[in-house]
Amino acid sequence: MDPDDQELIARYLGGEQAFEPLLKRYLSVVYNFIFQMTRDRAEADDLTQETFIKVWKHIARFDRKKSFKTWIFTIAKNTTYDFLKKKKTLPFSYFDDEMGDNRWEVADEKILLPDELLKRADVAQELNAALDRMPVSYRTILSLAYREDFSLQEISEILGEPYNTVKSRHNRALKRLKKEMLTDTAPAGPAFS
């Protein structure tokens, strides 16, 4: 049976060669998460490298009672957001976007994609293209929830934001995703302002 994260961390801090299996376990997953935000491979490479260096530097301070996956994703998110802010890609208020979604608008609790859309063979590619057109904050939350299977509580820890904020942004993200996937003539161009 493969050792779990806590065991690997304990072994590494005890002087064993255990950081490499931890890195291998999370490299692709963290890389894809960062790529979802940046949509640029070169940037994702650099930011992934920076993330794992930070993980290595601070692993002795990691609280082993908490989830390592949540911790590493928090570092990845903070590293990427800092980069995007420096690049001025993230607007000051990244809740608003060019579609005019209002940050205070609370969407319906259950936002479902229609069955006929879900049945289409190319729906995964359409989903990917729709995500490309969405603001990074929405992509981040949907990626964490549906690709990485984090709960909303864990997402609120990763993003460092209150649970209710994350919940309402999640609903708005789903609403926006539905709009993007149902709109044939969605606006092209970058999802950042």
Added chain:
Amino acid sequence: MPTLNTLFKNIPTVEPERGLESRIFHSIALERRQRARRKIWAVYAGIGGSSVALVLVVFSYGRMVMESDFWNLIQLLFSDATVIISHGGSFAFSLLEVFPASAIALLLAPVFTLLLSFMLYAQAIGRNNRYHYV
């Protein structure tokens, strides 16, 4: 019927470039070397500072100790040892009365920091020479 989870998981995974893993390890090795270098330099600064402080303190307060009543009493141990031993209790109390506590404390402080710096130096050298697993 696929769920949203299934759809998201079916988005093609983007593989990182082949050299990324080794680049990360290389960066960590560099970072470790820089950390070790910073520690060594801090220890050198500690050794240097403590040595200078010790010399200054010896020159400033050493004479005070040598010329004090405490030192005069200590010298009696070498000249009248048998008398001192027979009146050991009184001698000890007399020593305590004239003990130059502040001067001794000031003399010992840089000695302790110097010994601590040597200990940290030995630890840093030992750590550097050990094989490092990542």
